[in-house]
Amino acid sequence: MVSTRRWGRLAGLAVAATGLVAVSFGPVSPQASAARSDAAPAAASAARSTNPTSANPASAPAPSAAGTERASERSLRYGDAGRSWSTEIRSPGASYVKVHFASLKLAGDDRVTVASPDRREVHTYYADRDRGSDYTVHGDSGFAALSIDGDTAVVTLHATGARDAEPLARRGYGVRIDKHFRGFDAAERAARAPSTRSVCGTDARRDVACYRTSHPTEYARGNAVARQLLRGTGHCTAWRVGNTNRMLTNQHCMESAADLRASEFQFDYQCATCGGNNPGPGTKVSGQQLIKLSALSELDYALFSVNSFESIQKYGTLYLDPRTPQAGERIYIPGHGDTTPKRLSLYEETQGGATCKIDVVSSGVNTGYRCDTSGGNSGSPVLAASSHKVIALHHLGGCPNWGTRISLVYDQIKGDIDNTQRAPAVAA
Structure with missing residues (x-):
C-alpha cells in the first residue's frame, strides 16, 4: 500500500528530451502548492521508466484545479x-x-x-x-x-x-x-489550465452524442467510461473493465485506499445532443475496494471496485486487447478532459479528416498517439478501432500523448478480472 496522497506531488512531468508532460489529470488540494517540490523526483523516476534515454526532467507545473x-x-x-x-x-x-x-x-x-x-x-x-x-x-x-x-x-x-x-x-x-x-465554472477552469497542453494542433474532440449515428460502436463503448471526482476538488477518468465489479484509472489519480474512499464516479455524464451543453446527472457511485496498484514510475494503473455496482451495470463494460499496438492502426479515446461532459477523440484535426492512430508503437512501457486529450483525461481508455477493445491506458501528454500498453497491465491484473467478452443477450 502506498502512502496517503499529498495532492500535487505528481502534478506534472516535463521531460526535456521527449516532451512527456503529465497534464491530463486534476487532483488538487489546499496543500498543492506546498507539494510542488516533491514533483521533480517523481518525474525523474517516471522518465527512467517510460523512456530510458530521456534527459533530466524540467520543473513540474502545478496541477490544474477542478x-x-x-x-x-x-x-x-x-x-x-x-x-x-x-x-x-x-x-x-x-x-x-x-x-x-x-x-x-x-x-x-x-x-x-x-x-x-x-x-x-x-x-x-x-x-x-x-x-x-x-x-x-x-x-x-x-x-x-x-x-x-x-x-x-x-x-x-x-x-x-x-x-x-x-x-x-x-x-x-x-x-x-x-x-x-x-x-469551477468554465472560465475559472480555463484560467487555471496548465501551460502545457495535450491538444495536438486543432482540438478535434466532440461530444459523444455527435457520433451516435455515424460511429455507433464507438459511441456505445464510451458508455462504460465515468468521470471521477477526487477529494471534492479534482477530476480524472475511470472505466469499467471486464464482466465483474472492476474499474481502472491511473495510479496518479488514486494512490491509496484513502483516495478511493474520497472518490465518486459519475456514469452517463454526457450531453444529450451534439454541442447541446445539456448533460443529465447520470449515475454516481462511490469507491469500494482498492485491488491492485502500479506506480506512475511503473505502469500507472489502479484497479478497484465500486459500491452500488448494480446501478452502473446498464452502462456496459470494456474489454482488454492484450497485444502490442500496431503502427498506424486507428484508435479512439472517450474521456472527461477539462472535467467536461464526455467527449470522443476520433480525429486528429478535422471531422472526416485523418483519424487518430498509433504513431509510436513502443517507448518504454508506453505507446504514443496524437489523439487530443487534456486535464481530466488521465485514466481514459485508448481503444483499437479494429476490435473496439482497450490497447492502452492514457496517462501522459505532450504531443505525442502517451498510454501504458495494456498488455503490460493485463499481465498483472488478469487474475483479478473477467476479460471474457460475452455475446449480448438476444430478446425472445
Missing part, C-alpha cells in the same frame, strides 16, 4: 412545527456542489436529503449511513454526500413523525455541515 473547498458552518435542528427543515448551499456559477457533514444524528427512520433545486438529483442519508445513498470519506470526522451538479444544493432534514425539538436539541440531534466543495 474546484475548491469552502467553509460553510451551518446546522439543521428539529423544530416544534412541521416535519422538515431545510438549508440551501449556493455557490454562484459553480459546476457542482458537494456537501460535507461534520455530524449527522437522527431519530428513528428520519433522513436527510441533499438535492438539486429541481430534484433531478436526490441523495438520501439515515442515521445508519449504509442504508442510504453512497457517500465519500475525506480523512476527517463525518462524511460527504455525493455531489450535486450545478451551483445549488438543498439540504433537508425530514422527520417521519412529530418530534419534541427541545430534548432532541439537548442530546445533540440534528445535522451539522462544516464545509462544501464547489466546482
Whole structure:
C-alpha cells in the first residue's frame, strides 16, 4: 500500500528530451502548492521508466484545479412545527456542489436529503449511513454526500413523525455541515489550465452524442467510461473493465485506499445532443475496494471496485486487447478532459479528416498517439478501432500523448478480472 496522497506531488512531468508532460489529470488540494517540490523526483523516476534515454526532467507545473473547498458552518435542528427543515448551499456559477457533514444524528427512520433545486438529483442519508445513498470519506470526522451538479444544493432534514425539538436539541440531534466543495465554472477552469497542453494542433474532440449515428460502436463503448471526482476538488477518468465489479484509472489519480474512499464516479455524464451543453446527472457511485496498484514510475494503473455496482451495470463494460499496438492502426479515446461532459477523440484535426492512430508503437512501457486529450483525461481508455477493445491506458501528454500498453497491465491484473467478452443477450 502506498502512502496517503499529498495532492500535487505528481502534478506534472516535463521531460526535456521527449516532451512527456503529465497534464491530463486534476487532483488538487489546499496543500498543492506546498507539494510542488516533491514533483521533480517523481518525474525523474517516471522518465527512467517510460523512456530510458530521456534527459533530466524540467520543473513540474502545478496541477490544474477542478474546484475548491469552502467553509460553510451551518446546522439543521428539529423544530416544534412541521416535519422538515431545510438549508440551501449556493455557490454562484459553480459546476457542482458537494456537501460535507461534520455530524449527522437522527431519530428513528428520519433522513436527510441533499438535492438539486429541481430534484433531478436526490441523495438520501439515515442515521445508519449504509442504508442510504453512497457517500465519500475525506480523512476527517463525518462524511460527504455525493455531489450535486450545478451551483445549488438543498439540504433537508425530514422527520417521519412529530418530534419534541427541545430534548432532541439537548442530546445533540440534528445535522451539522462544516464545509462544501464547489466546482469551477468554465472560465475559472480555463484560467487555471496548465501551460502545457495535450491538444495536438486543432482540438478535434466532440461530444459523444455527435457520433451516435455515424460511429455507433464507438459511441456505445464510451458508455462504460465515468468521470471521477477526487477529494471534492479534482477530476480524472475511470472505466469499467471486464464482466465483474472492476474499474481502472491511473495510479496518479488514486494512490491509496484513502483516495478511493474520497472518490465518486459519475456514469452517463454526457450531453444529450451534439454541442447541446445539456448533460443529465447520470449515475454516481462511490469507491469500494482498492485491488491492485502500479506506480506512475511503473505502469500507472489502479484497479478497484465500486459500491452500488448494480446501478452502473446498464452502462456496459470494456474489454482488454492484450497485444502490442500496431503502427498506424486507428484508435479512439472517450474521456472527461477539462472535467467536461464526455467527449470522443476520433480525429486528429478535422471531422472526416485523418483519424487518430498509433504513431509510436513502443517507448518504454508506453505507446504514443496524437489523439487530443487534456486535464481530466488521465485514466481514459485508448481503444483499437479494429476490435473496439482497450490497447492502452492514457496517462501522459505532450504531443505525442502517451498510454501504458495494456498488455503490460493485463499481465498483472488478469487474475483479478473477467476479460471474457460475452455475446449480448438476444430478446425472445
